[in-house]
Amino acid sequence: MQSNITKMLQTIPQYTRMGRHGRAVLEHGTIRKWANLALTEAERKLRRIKVSGKPYILFLDPCNVCNLRCPLCPTGMKDLGRKQSMMSLECFKRYLDPHVPYLFEVNCHNWGESLINENIFDMIAYAQSRNVGTNMSSNLVIASDHHLDGLIDAGLEHLTVSIDGADAESYRKYRVRGDFDRVINNMARLVEKREARGGRGPYIEWQYIVMRHNEDKVEQAEKIAKEIGIDRIRFIPVGLPYEVKNRSALAEEWFPRKFKGRTETEETPQTFGQADRPAPCYYLYRSMVVNTDGGISPCCIVYKDKRDFDHMENHPDGNIEQIWNNEMYQSARALYTSKEWVGRKRTVCDHCDIFQRHTSKLPENMRKVKMAQKEQEKTVTADSVAGQ
Ligand SMILES: C[S@@+](CC[C@H](N)C(=O)[O-])C[C@H]1O[C@@H](n2cnc3c(N)ncnc32)[C@H](O)[C@@H]1O
Numbered sequence: 031m032q033s034n035i036t037k038m039l040q041t042i043p044q045y046t047r048m049g050r051h052g053r054a055v056l057e058h059g060t061i062r063k064w065a066n067l068a069l070t071e072a073e074r075k076l077r078r079i080k081v082s083g084k085p086y087i088l089f090l091d092p093c094n095v096c097n098l099r100c101p102l103c104p105t106g107m108k109d110l111g112r113k114q115s116m117m118s119l120e121c122f123k124r125y126l127d128p129h130v131p132y133l134f135e136v137n138c139h140n141w142g143e144s145l146i147n148e149n150i151f152d153m154i155a156y157a158q159s160r161n162v163g164t165n166m167s168s169n170l171v172i173a174s175d176h177h178l179d180g181l182i183d184a185g186l187e188h189l190t191v192s193i194d195g196a197d198a199e200s201y202r203k204y205r206v207r208g209d210f211d212r213v214i215n216n217m218a219r220l221v222e223k224r225e226a227r228g229g230r231g232p233y234i235e236w237q238y239i240v241m242r243h244n245e246d247k248v249e250q251a252e253k254i255a256k257e258i259g260i261d262r263i264r265f266i267p268v269g270l271p272y273e274v275k276n277r278s279a280l281a282e283e284w285f286p287r288k289f290k291g292r293t294e295t296e297e298t299p300q301t302f303g304q305a306d307r308p309a310p311c312y313y314l315y316r317s318m319v320v321n322t323d324g325g326i327s328p329c330c331i332v333y334k335d336k337r338d339f340d341h342m343e344n345h346p347d348g349n350i351e352q353i354w355n356n357e358m359y360q361s362a363r364a365l366y367t368s369k370e371w372v373g374r375k376r377t378v379c380d381h382c383d384i385f386q387r388h389t390s391k392l393p394e395n396m397r398k399v400k401m402a403q404k405e406q407e408k409t410v411t412a413d414s415v416a417g418q
């Protein structure tokens with residue numbers, strides 16, 4: 031008989047972070063932040079190209095250097111296309127400050143291991159002191175008592191621990207240079223330390239990327255998670271780096287067989303566990319991503335500096351409105367409407383198939399396929415209505 035987890039995983043959930051975002055909206059909300067949230071969501075629904083709403087989630091990357099070499103991560107593959115560096119505490123504060131009136135949460139990670147940056151604790155404490163919730167994703171390999179105590183004392187709210195396996199063998203195929211026993215032990219010590227200090231935080235989530243070589247270990251992982259007493263184990267679909275060429279060979283090697291975690295059709299292969307999602311792209315309305323060097327990427331999927339939409343150092347006054355409505359952002363939003371926007375520039379979003387673009391913006395061959403699909407959907411709906 032199949033266990034609950036196996037049944038649930040027959041389709042790996044595509045988006046399961048709603049609870050975390052909901053908590054941040056309640057805990058860090060102010061009238062101004064909620065009004066901005068409502069405005070932003072309305073503008074997204076209306077597919078506005080120029081927006082008045084501000085991003086309410088921020089990514090500030092403290093460090094894009096890493097101790098591991100995960101084979102599908104641009105940092106692990108040494109193909110980041112950006113200088114590897116650390117963000118200073120001064121930059122972190124300066125980049126965060128203009129967002130503070132609108133922000134519910136800041137993600138203190140992007141393309142590296144944030145614990146390598148010794149300023150990470152001060153960064154987290156600073157964001158918390160400004161009523162911004164903090165999240166961090168870590169491989170937790172280098173974490174000593176100093177790091178574990180530091181995270182708790184800084185007031186980190188949500189820690190995602192990346193462990194894709196349930197024993198040393200299944201773990202190390204992806205987390206190259208990692209140490210399974212050590213990470214599990216670190217996570218268990220963090221739970222103990224947190225409870226010893228009254229159990230306020232962080233919320234500890236084990237994140238398990240389901241891949242071909244570890245799909246048979248999900249139940250074993252769930253058992254370990256229960257024994258340690260962490261708050262949640264979350265299984266997510268594997269994605270391929272945005273810019274790799276040999277996609278089908280990589281998909282063959284890494285995609286699970288037993289579980290379906292992807293929307294995959296002839297026109298829309300999986301990209302980071304997502305493809306052909308309902309438009310418009312939510313990153314272009316909700317979140318801003320600032321890299322260690324101050325470069326602004328359109329989302330946390332794109333990484334090379336040549337794809338940047340702007341740079342924080344071009345805006346010493348920290349004018350978010352100017353950045354958020356620059357020609358790159360507006361050009362990208364314009365892909366999702368039938369309205370023409372004069373002066374539209376090509377951006378990395380032109381090649382992205384994660385969100386369904388407006389049919390008028392698709393290349394001729396894809397446009398025909400989409401139109402035919404839409405016609406077919408209409409016929410099916412009409413048939414089912416007629417059959418009621
Ligand atoms: C690039 S990592 C940086 C943070 C940290 N080094 C870590 O691994 O948790 C950001 C997130 O991407 C996840 N990730 C890495 N490779 C992935 C893949 N192939 N598919 C989906 N998520 C992936 C990581 O587990 C982590 O949660």
Ligand code: SF4
Nearest residue numbers: 096098100103106142
């Ligand atoms: S641990 Fe995180 S940043 Fe480092 S290589 Fe793996 S996925 Fe990339």
Ligand code: SF4
Nearest residue numbers: 311313328329379382
């Ligand atoms: S359209 Fe694609 S590349 Fe552009 S911001 Fe959205 S997810 Fe990223």
